[in-house]
Amino acid sequence: MNYFDQKIQPVRDQRLTIIDSFCGGGCDLLDCARSGCALRQNRRFWQANACQMALTIMMASTVENAQIIMHGPIGCGQQMNGLVAQGNRGRVSRGLPMIAPRPWLSTNLKESDVIGGGEQKLREAIEFADREYRPEIIFVISTCAPNIIGDDVEEVVCRAQETTAATVVGLHCPGFKSRVVASAYDAFYHGLLRHLKFEPEPYKDFLPLDENNPEYERTMHRFQFEKRRTVNIFNATSIGAQDEQELTRLLEALGLKVRIFAEYSSLDKMRMISHAALNVSMCNVHDDYMLSFLKEKYGMPYVIAGMPLGVKATREWLLAIAKHFGLEEQANRLADAEEARVNEAIEPFLPKLRGKRVLLCGGIVRVGVEAVMLSELGMDVIGARLYHYDTGADPIIEDMADNLPDMQVAVSNQIFELVNQVNTYKPDLMVSHAGTHGWLARTGVPSVQLFNAMESRFAYNGLFTIISRMALALENPSYEKRLAAHTRLPYKESWYEKNPFSYLKS
Amino acid sequence: MATQIIHKKSFIENPRSSCALGGALITIGMMPDVIPIVHASLGCAGNLSGAISMGGGSLGSGYCGGASIPTSGITETEIVFGGADRLREQISSTLELLDAKLFVVATGCMTEMIGDDVQGVVNEFDGEPVIAVSTPSFKGDSYTGYEIVLDGIFNRYLPKIPLKDEKLVNLFGLVPAYDPFFRGDLEELARLIERLGLRANTFFTPDQTFENILSAPAASLNIVFSHVWGVPFVERFESKHRTPYWTTDLPIGAEASDRFLIELGKLMGVSEALVQSVIESENNYYYRYFERAADMFSNAGYKFYAETVTNSNYAIPITSYIERELGWVAREAFVTDQALPAQQRLLRDAFNASGLSSELIFETDTTQIAKEITNRHPQSHGERFFAAEKPVFILGSALERETAVKRGAFHLTISYPAAGRLILNRGYAGYKGGLNLFEDILGGERVPNV
Ligand code: SF4
Numbered sequence: 008m009n010y011f012d013q014k015i016q017p018v019r020d021q022r023l024t025i026i027d028s029f030c031g032g033g034c035d036l037l038d039c040a041r042s043g044c045a046l047r048q049n050r051r052f053w054q055a056n057a058c059q060m061a062l063t064i065m066m067a068s069t070v071e072n073a074q075i076i077m078h079g080p081i082g083c084g085q086q087m088n089g090l091v092a093q094g095n096r097g098r099v100s101r102g103l104p105m106i107a108p109r110p111w112l113s114t115n116l117k118e119s120d121v122i123g124g125g126e127q128k129l130r131e132a133i134e135f136a137d138r139e140y141r142p143e144i145i146f147v148i149s150t151c152a153p154n155i156i157g158d159d160v161e162e163v164v165c166r167a168q169e170t171t172a173a174t175v176v177g178l179h180c181p182g183f184k185s186r187v188v189a190s191a192y193d194a195f196y197h198g199l200l201r202h203l204k205f206e207p208e209p210y211k212d213f214l215p216l217d218e219n220n221p222e223y224e225r226t227m228h229r230f231q232f233e234k235r236r237t238v239n240i241f242n243a244t245s246i247g248a249q250d251e252q253e254l255t256r257l258l259e260a261l262g263l264k265v266r267i268f269a270e271y272s273s274l275d276k277m278r279m280i281s282h283a284a285l286n287v288s289m290c291n292v293h294d295d296y297m298l299s300f301l302k303e304k305y306g307m308p309y310v311i312a313g314m315p316l317g318v319k320a321t322r323e324w325l326l327a328i329a330k331h332f333g334l335e336e337q338a339n340r341l342a343d344a345e346e347a348r349v350n351e352a353i354e355p356f357l358p359k360l361r362g363k364r365v366l367l368c369g370g371i372v373r374v375g376v377e378a379v380m381l382s383e384l385g386m387d388v389i390g391a392r393l394y395h396y397d398t399g400a401d402p403i404i405e406d407m408a409d410n411l412p413d414m415q416v417a418v419s420n421q422i423f424e425l426v427n428q429v430n431t432y433k434p435d436l437m438v439s440h441a442g443t444h445g446w447l448a449r450t451g452v453p454s455v456q457l458f459n460a461m462e463s464r465f466a467y468n469g470l471f472t473i474i475s476r477m478a479l480a481l482e483n484p485s486y487e488k489r490l491a492a493h494t495r496l497p498y499k500e501s502w503y504e505k506n507p508f509s510y511l512k513s
Numbered sequence: 514m515a516t517q518i519i520h521k522k523s524f525i526e527n528p529r530s531s532c533a534l535g536g537a538l539i540t541i542g543m544m545p546d547v548i549p550i551v552h553a554s555l556g557c558a559g560n561l562s563g564a565i566s567m568g569g570g571s572l573g574s575g576y577c578g579g580a581s582i583p584t585s586g587i588t589e590t591e592i593v594f595g596g597a598d599r600l601r602e603q604i605s606s607t608l609e610l611l612d613a614k615l616f617v618v619a620t621g622c623m624t625e626m627i628g629d630d631v632q633g634v635v636n637e638f639d640g641e642p643v644i645a646v647s648t649p650s651f652k653g654d655s656y657t658g659y660e661i662v663l664d665g666i667f668n669r670y671l672p673k674i675p676l677k678d679e680k681l682v683n684l685f686g687l688v689p690a691y692d693p694f695f696r697g698d699l700e701e702l703a704r705l706i707e708r709l710g711l712r713a714n715t716f717f718t719p720d721q722t723f724e725n726i727l728s729a730p731a732a733s734l735n736i737v738f739s740h741v742w743g744v745p746f747v748e749r750f751e752s753k754h755r756t757p758y759w760t761t762d763l764p765i766g767a768e769a770s771d772r773f774l775i776e777l778g779k780l781m782g783v784s785e786a787l788v789q790s791v792i793e794s795e796n797n798y799y800y801r802y803f804e805r806a807a808d809m810f811s812n813a814g815y816k817f818y819a820e821t822v823t824n825s826n827y828a829i830p831i832t833s834y835i836e837r838e839l840g841w842v843a844r845e846a847f848v849t850d851q852a853l854p855a856q857q858r859l860l861r862d863a864f865n866a867s868g869l870s871s872e873l874i875f876e877t878d879t880t881q882i883a884k885e886i887t888n889r890h891p892q893s894h895g896e897r898f899f900a901a902e903k904p905v906f907i908l909g910s911a912l913e914r915e916t917a918v919k920r921g922a923f924h925l926t927i928s929y930p931a932a933g934r935l936i937l938n939r940g941y942a943g944y945k946g947g948l949n950l951f952e953d954i955l956g957g958e959r960v961p962n963v
Contacts, residue, residue, distance in 0.1 A: 052606035053586040055579070057563075058556020080622055080650030081525065081851075082532025082557070085564030088912070088930045107915050110880055115525045118651045121626060132524040139880070151554065152651070155592065155626050182556035183592055183623055422581045423610065442563075442580055445573065497548060497577035499612045510606060 011300050014161040016197035018059070018185035019397055022296075026396040027186050029418035030508035033408025036396060036416050044513060045396075052510045054421050058182025060150055061086065062191035065244045067146040067178060068111075069094050071103075071273035074142035074173065075111040078129050078160060079150030087111045097460060100248035101271050112136055116152050126158050130167060137171040143274045145173045146198070154181040164202075174274060176202040187395050189292050189370075192243070196297035199269060205280035205301070212278055237264040237283040238328060241294040244270065245370070245441075247460035253468045254289075254315065257325060260341055261334050269297075281305045285331050289465070290314050290372045291399045313403055314372050314465070317380030318346045321466045349467040353384075356478040361385035363481065366432065368392035368425065369440030369457040371418075375403035377438065377457070379410045384474075389432055390415040392425065394440065417508060422446050426496060427507035436481055438473075451491030453480040526878035527912055529568075529824070529849045529929055530691060532650030535561040536658025537619040539569070542578040543689040544716055546614040546723040547666075549577075550607050550643075552600050552631055553621025555586040565655075568929045569690030570936030583607040587624060596629045601637065608641055614723040617665065618645040619658075625649035644670050654851050656742045656824075659688045663746045667729055668753050674731040681732040682706060682781070683714045683756070685747060686739030687763070692826055693931040697940020697949070698738075698763060705774060705943050708791045709783045730754040734780060738763040740863040741825045741856045762863070763830040766838040766947030767799045799944040806951060815955070816840065818902045820886055821871075822847040822909030823928040825860045831908055831927065831941075832869050834950060843871035844902065845889065847882050847909070849928075850875075882909075883916040892920070906954075914960060924960045925953055934958070 010016055019025055024040045028048040031039070039045050060083060068075055068090045077084035091108040099105055112135070114120075114128045129147065136145055149160040164177040180194040209215045213230070216223045238258060242251060255265040268280060280286075286298045286309040298309035312327035313320050322342040329338035364387045367374045371393040382388045388411060396404070396418050407416075417424065425443060429450045437447050437454035447454040455476045458464055463472040530536070534553065538561055541549040551558040562579040566572045574581060585603045587596045600618070607616060620631055625647065635645040646665040648658050663685065684702060687695040699715035706713040714725040714732065735747045735758040747758035759780055764773035771792050778788035819841045821831050828846045835841045846869075848860065857875055864873045876882050886907075893899035905922035907913050911932040917924035926934050927941070927950075940946040953959065 051602055052610060053555060053584050053603065055551065055558035055562065055582040055584045056555040056586075057559045058554055061556060061560050076524075080532050081528045081530065081654055082535050082561055082650045085528070085531040085535065086560060086567070088527065088564065089567040089932055092932060107919075108912075110526045110878075112524050112526055113528050115523070115528065116651055121622075121651050128523050131522070135522065135524070151623050152626070155623055182554040183588055186555055186586060186588060188556075445579075446581065495576070497581060497611050497613065499610060502610055510610075 010197075011200060011303065015179045016193050016296070018190040019187045019193065020185050020190075022193070023398040025187055026418050027420070028511050029396065029416075030511060031416060032412065033404055033414065033416050034412065036418070037401065037404055037408065040396060040398065047513045049512050050421070050510050051512055052423065054423060056186070056420050057188050058180075059185055059188055059191040059194055060084070060148060060180040060182050062188050062244065063178050063180040063194045064148055065090060066191070066195045066270055067148070069097055069244075069270040070144060070146075071271070072143035074109060074136045074140050074145045075148060076129070076132050076136055076145060077111065077113045077148045077150065078125065078132075078158070079114065079148070079152050080116045081113050083150040083152075084111070084113060084148060097248065097271060100461065101251070103271065109140065109142070121152065121156055124156055124158055125153050126163050129158070129160065129163050133163070133167040133171060133175060137173050142173050145171065145175045147175060147177045149177060149179045149181065151181040151183050154179075154184070174202060187397070189395060189397065192293050193296045196269070196294065196300070199277070200297065200300050203274065204278055205305070207278050207282050211275075233264065234282050235284050236262065236332075237266060238285045238287050239266050239268055239280055239283045240287045240289060241297065242267055242270050243290065243293050245458040245460060246289060246465070247462060249463035250465040250469060253463060253466045257341065257345075257466060258328065261329060261332070261337055263328075263332065281307065283307065285310060285328065287328055288312075290370070291403060292370070292372055292397055295399050311399075314376050316373065316376045316465065317383075317470055318342070318349065318467075319380065319383070320376045322346075345467045349470055352471050353474045356474050357384060359478045359481060360474070362387055363435040364389050364433070365436045365438060366390045366392070366428065366434040367438050367457070368443060370394055371396055371400040372403050373457055375400065375407045378407055378414065381438075382411060388414060389434055390417065390428065392428070393418045394420045419508075423498060423502070424507045424510075426450050426498065427503060427505070430503050431507060436477060438477070448487050448490050449494045449496060451487050453484050453487050455480045522878075525851070526880055528654075529877065529910060529912070530654035530656060530851065531561050531564060532622070532654060533648040533652045533658035533661060534619055534621050534650060535565055536655025536688065536691070537617075537646060537648040537662045538562060538578070538582065539565050539572075539655070539690045540659045540662040540688070541617045541619065542575050542582070544666075544726065545721045547726070548607075548611055548613040548616050549582055550604060550616055550618045551582055551584040551621065552596065552618055552624045552629065553584065553587065554623060555584055557621045558582040558584050565690045567932050568693075570693040570931040570934045572690050572936070577611065577613070583611065585624075592623060592627055595627060596624050597634050600629065600631065600634050604634065604638055604643060608638070608643070614642060615666070615670070616643045617662065618643065619648045619662070620645075622650040655691055656688055656850060659691075660743060660746050663743065664749065666726065668746070668749050671727065671730050673754055674728075676731065677733050677756070678728070678731040679733050680711045681714065681728065682711060682734045682736055683729050683732045684716070684736050684738070686737040686743045686826060688742060688826070689717055691824060691929045693927075693929055693934070693936050694940045694942070694946070697936070697938045698942035698946060699940070700938060701940050701943035701946050705770065705791075705795075706777070709774065709778060709781070709787060711781055711783070730756065732756050734759060736761065736777070739826045740859045741850065741852055744859070762833070762867070763826065763942050765830045765834040765941050765943075765950060767796055767944055768837045769830065769833055770795065770943050770947070795944045799947060802948050803951065806955060809955060817842070817904050817906035817923070818890075819843045820845050820847070820905065820907045820909070822849060822882055822907065822913050824848065825850045825852055825856070827928055828860065828873065829864055829867050829869065832871050833867065834947065835908070836869055836871070838947065841906070843869065845886065846871045846873050847885070848873065848875050849877050849910070851877060879912045879916070882913070883919070886916065886920070917960070925958055
């Protein structure tokens, strides 16, 4: 089914098989996904999480010269006040200049708008933003309320485009449509692919030449040659500048040219997307939607080959790209050399980590890949907590289930289950998603950030960083121990006697 | 002096408040042994908590906040078929799992729009400590959410107590997170009140227990440190519990604190001699520190034209401090609440009565505030003698930092969003708070820090 022509994209639950409540082994998870039991997975108790809108604005707010308009009540998008600073840190780490924080707008829907509709307010806000702030792009973020009252946000966006200087992009991400935050990736890319151009434009991006021009052939040749050697890599909020630089370094060593999209990109830069030979993903659950669109529209092939974490997955990732260019032999030589160096570098840390019981928690691809990697390095990986499961991650889960058939696999982003797991299984160390570390410290366990956009996690530099981080985390647990001893968690004592997953239902 | 800019735009730039649900969550979550149950999508409580924590000076999750908040997590199915069943299941599992003396169900916009009978579901839990409040985003901002929660707990849930405790007062008006120094302020106020031989329920500081909430109806006085927020609430409190109220300004610094103690002493029948002796010893403490900083302050020529950008609670207190303690020239006091005209009138009356010389302006948008400052204080374009009002010090939120940088003004973050600050027990109220503010203005928190 073709989703790309629709005004609004489907959420992940409609497009793929989704699980967000599960506990078992890796194989059980795959069985559940394939048997239809996935549809029935649920919980009797839920705690707060983010929604797809939250991740959508994280991505949108990094785009250059883009103005955010939150179409909703005043509470949706409050985190924008912090994203401005986060975006600036990301910019500076990518060598982009620091910018004055761009204000954002909320249409501030009130009771009367809920009854009468919010379209007029949105129109006014778009006009105002275009006039007042002169952005290149206006992102209109469509939240729950307008989707319940029936505002045709995409229609307002398209109409507004007729009179605005900025390119207006609707991002449809009402939280109630899906419990799967990763739906945000599709929301973001759907808006881009509907409203932005991905082709270089004459007299903007290149100077067209007449066929009779003596330079024509040479220029065309150079143009085509460049295109044949260029790869586009698609990033995400959890991927930092250092990761991008590390991967760029490796691919450039193979003689390729690298461009990175769509965070920290711009209207101008994104027009170059189709001027490349290959689109490359860094995660199975980020951008398959965008990559299949680019394949359909421009015939561009793509590679989705896991996440380059640790030596094995990095080699696989590199080889998948190299294969496209017939550079396997070079890629293997490069990986050999890099592995020799990084293995030597991490060696002194490994004795501290070997045999340590570690529990992993976060995005399915990262956790799946890291579980295998850390166990190969001699750690005792006692469990994997995946924030969600979707079909895109099957190759990762298959690999994890092959390598660690007996390891407990849970699909959970719920803190009460996490706290109980820590209390029951007593890991020595957690490697965990952003937002959990405060709770982990309160339960007394040291933790390392599964990702940190200000640090390195990918490929060889990333391996070294996370290994040294883990060794440091194990070094002095006084803070966690004292905090746990003096903190009361909100659960009744009886909760810790129960199975951590006893609130699952199917 | 007071004027008002009528806000013509229907939308709002960088709102300095989240929705009623956001205000409700932080208010509930800051109370001892009280846990919210959110009837909305999974995202609302998580997003709001993160944003409010950041804006409130890295306030954090606390006992059962942030990603631990129980939430019905309704999805498209409930939007179509109703969310009552999911809510019922969530309340009963919450009661099973979590330890608290009171649970407060708070609603989000989508469950109100689909018309779930939340009170009906809560009524089924007869005998259990669960109540419901209606806090959809479109009902108002976080300040409104604060009032709705107080009403629910103090005016609906708590039974009447026939006997008054003549030494006990309740403190209201400071909104958790949105008054980023609320805890330090409350602690200092309680300390001063105790020096007069009285006791205070602050409800939001670490020393408080659920007993403080239960004892609130016995208080002899409610003090509201706001002319706008919490006033209708204490009126209803009075008609149910017969506790009179006193609206006053948060006292910042010695001059304001002296006045506060004298007035409170009168209201509570404290002997004048005791009040005077407390004032004397507090002033001695305050000025022995203050005078030491005087060398730095005076030698550096720290005399400024001041602009303040705050919520309505802090407008008078902060202006009073800089005019009366520091001897600065306060020019404009921007108030960024989305106050209704009637609420604006209340604040304006209080501002006029305060005798302060700056001008009160209601404006929510950062860009508009910056423009307003520029229009009112033109800068020199190279003229030799140009009466630009310089130097300027802006005391506002983190959003004013850029405005200050552009003008070459000094800046201190004192209001919401207080992004970039970590605020624990620091407060600006009272004598100790006045010294804290002096430290922050002179010391490391100020930008640029030269
Ligand atoms: S779930 Fe809906 S209403 Fe709640 S924060 Fe997300 S978009 Fe806004």
